[in-house]
Amino acid sequence: MLAAVLTAACSPNDPAQHTAADTSADAVADPLSAEAIEQIYWRSCHSCHGGGVNGAPRTGDSAAWAPRLAKGMDTLVANAINGYKAMPPRGLCFDCSEAQFAGLIRYMAAEQPKPE
Numbered sequence: 001m002l003a004a005v006l007t008a009a010c011s012p013n014d015p016a017q018h019t020a021a022d023t024s025a026d027a028v029a030d031p032l033s034a035e036a037i038e039q040i041y042w043r044s045c046h047s048c049h050g051g052g053v054n055g056a057p058r059t060g061d062s063a064a065w066a067p068r069l070a071k072g073m074d075t076l077v078a079n080a081i082n083g084y085k086a087m088p089p090r091g092l093c094f095d096c097s098e099a100q101f102a103g104l105i106r107y108m109a110a111e112q113p114k115p116e
């Protein structure tokens with residue numbers, strides 16, 4: 001406890017501590033941060049892309065995403081916004097920007113440990 005107090009007392013000018021705190025605050029405020037994209041994903045895309053509903057390419061299944069990515073990011077973003085076959089327009093994220101859709105697509109297409 002005393003150590004914590006002493007550390008706190010000595011730290012106001014410690015740049016490392018400030019950087020760490022600022023980074024996490026910015027990450028939440030930045031709409032393109034990994035945290036923000038992940039939150040949107042869980043809110044808007046996971047219900048279909050998590051389990052592959054109606055043939056949706058599954059999140060983390062990079063093999064399923066490869067032929068999609070081959071169309072080019074612009075096409076995928078446009079299809080996500082306009083809808084594509086069983087994919088509903090905007091994937092239920094009505095306030096997402098194009099950059100956020102691109103981030104969501106990269107997030108889903110990336111090889112990653114399965115959520116859940």
Ligand code: HEC
Pocket residue numbers: 041044045046047048049053054055056057068071075076077079080084085086087088090091092093096101104105
């Ligand atoms: C109601 C279910 C559903 C939701 C919610 C959903 N998707 Fe989809 N999505 C699909 C299905 C089904 C497909 C496969 C369509 C096909 O190729 O037949 C798909 C395909 C896609 C594709 C590939 C399009 C292409 O050109 O091949 C992208 C990109 C995509 N979704 C992005 C998103 C994003 C981003 C979100 C969340 C913001 C989202 N989807 C939410 C069902 C959904």
